[in-house]
Amino acid sequence: MLSSMAFAQGKYGADSSKCVRNLSLYRDYYKQKSYDDAYKFWKIVYTICPASSERMYVDGANLVEYKLKKATTDEAKKAYVDSLKMVYDQRIANFGKEGYVLGRKGTDMLKYDQENIEEVYATLKKSIDLEGKGSGPGAIVSAMNASVLMEKKEKHDAAEVVAMFGTLSDILAANIAKYEGQKNGEYYLKAQEAVENIAGPYLNCDILVKMANDNYEKNKENADWMERTANLLDRKGCIDAPIFYTIAKTMHASNPSAVSAEKMGVMSLKNKKYQDAVNYFKQAIELAQDDKKMADYYIELAQAYSSMGSYSAARQNARKAAELRPGDGLPYIMIGDMIAGSSSACDFDDACKKKALYWLATDYYQRAKSVDPSMADKANAKIATYKPYYPTKEECFFLGIKEGDTVEIGCWIGESTTARF
Numbered sequence: 001m002l003s004s005m006a007f008a009q010g011k012y013g014a015d016s017s018k019c020v021r022n023l024s025l026y027r028d029y030y031k032q033k034s035y036d037d038a039y040k041f042w043k044i045v046y047t048i049c050p051a052s053s054e055r056m057y058v059d060g061a062n063l064v065e066y067k068l069k070k071a072t073t074d075e076a077k078k079a080y081v082d083s084l085k086m087v088y089d090q091r092i093a094n095f096g097k098e099g100y101v102l103g104r105k106g107t108d109m110l111k112y113d114q115e116n117i118e119e120v121y122a123t124l125k126k127s128i129d130l131e132g133k134g135s136g137p138g139a140i141v142s143a144m145n146a147s148v149l150m151e152k153k154e155k156h157d158a159a160e161v162v163a164m165f166g167t168l169s170d171i172l173a174a175n176i177a178k179y180e181g182q183k184n185g186e187y188y189l190k191a192q193e194a195v196e197n198i199a200g201p202y203l204n205c206d207i208l209v210k211m212a213n214d215n216y217e218k219n220k221e222n223a224d225w226m227e228r229t230a231n232l233l234d235r236k237g238c239i240d241a242p243i244f245y246t247i248a249k250t251m252h253a254s255n256p257s258a259v260s261a262e263k264m265g266v267m268s269l270k271n272k273k274y275q276d277a278v279n280y281f282k283q284a285i286e287l288a289q290d291d292k293k294m295a296d297y298y299i300e301l302a303q304a305y306s307s308m309g310s311y312s313a314a315r316q317n318a319r320k321a322a323e324l325r326p327g328d329g330l331p332y333i334m335i336g337d338m339i340a341g342s343s344s345a346c347d348f349d350d351a352c353k354k355k356a357l358y359w360l361a362t363d364y365y366q367r368a369k370s371v372d373p374s375m376a377d378k379a380n381a382k383i384a385t386y387k388p389y390y391p392t393k394e395e396c397f398f399l400g401i402k403e404g405d406t407v408e409i410g411c412w413i414g415e416s417t418t419a420r421f
Helices: 016-031 034-047 055-069 073-094 098-112 114-134 137-152 158-178 183-202 207-217 221-233 242-254 258-270 274-287 290-309 313-322 331-341 352-369 373-389 393-397
Strands: 406-409 415-418
Touching: 016 034, 034 055, 034 158, 055 073, 055 098, 055 207, 073 373, 098 114, 098 137, 098 242, 114 137, 137 158, 137 183, 158 207, 158 221, 207 221, 207 406, 221 242, 221 258, 242 258, 258 274, 258 290, 274 373, 290 313, 290 415, 313 331, 331 352, 331 373, 352 373, 352 393, 352 406, 352 415
Parallel strands: none
Antiparallel strands: 406 415
């Protein structure tokens, strides 16, 4: 679709008037979103005066992509893919910024040229190598995706995926710290989440613990690295590793925060130091600055109280989590589980009252899936588990309890439910 260009003399080439005229025409049509017309005049500019405007290459990539999306044959699509790559190459030749432009090129190649994944990966890797900490969020996510695709196509092994993850994680940590509180920081945070999700299947505890051990000394004063690593180890279930405790303790000693307090609470809960866990989770709640995180900490505080057998306090904190995050079914699942688990702990004097708490537990499971459809499978499974333990009509007959009656549940629970047989 496009041919390689000879470098013309001067910014506007040998025929400057023709160049300027076509520049103006393509830009006018481009602004009007008349992309087919814009493309015709843009091609002339691209051919006769390639050094006239860097913006021409930005628009050109968009125009070629527009034509690519409209192409109806494989042959035409391939030709436009080649043209798109050429636009990026000529932009580098005329205006430099090789690392940055290769990131844009590689991202587009990842979308449209995955059959040449080795070229895609090489392009993105070179971009990351050249840009380093200056790499943009889009190029970072694309590089991670390309590395995983290389492994899936057996072009390199899982170790390469992990190595790329480590490189990108360091770049992300540096930029998140650099742009803290700024819009750019939000973009890098989203990129970090994406990179961790993409690489997730390759990140087992052996790999993550080794990475944490290898990088701890040089990063122990880097709060962003410490927090990210602790969170990753936590999410992947690697909290038994000594390095997790080391990181959590260092974070909390040097700069107590909601995150460090929460990690100490997790460690204490894991080690069955329940009162310590309660204290740390309470501290995390005090230091938390947003409702989403605070809801998480209330859930964990509820877990600590539940582990101690303090079910009333556990329920109270689960309800606080539900208030902060109304669309989350987990607090209701937790309360239902505590109620269902109290059958033997509570000293009920008859079978009907002893089993009636399963009705109440079911009420909470129903509430969980009504506010949070993603919890439906879990809630339904629990309902199915406890339904066979509902009291029978015969067991409730002597108490005068009939279908639809309100039944008071005593012990620590102190709630009512509806009889159903």
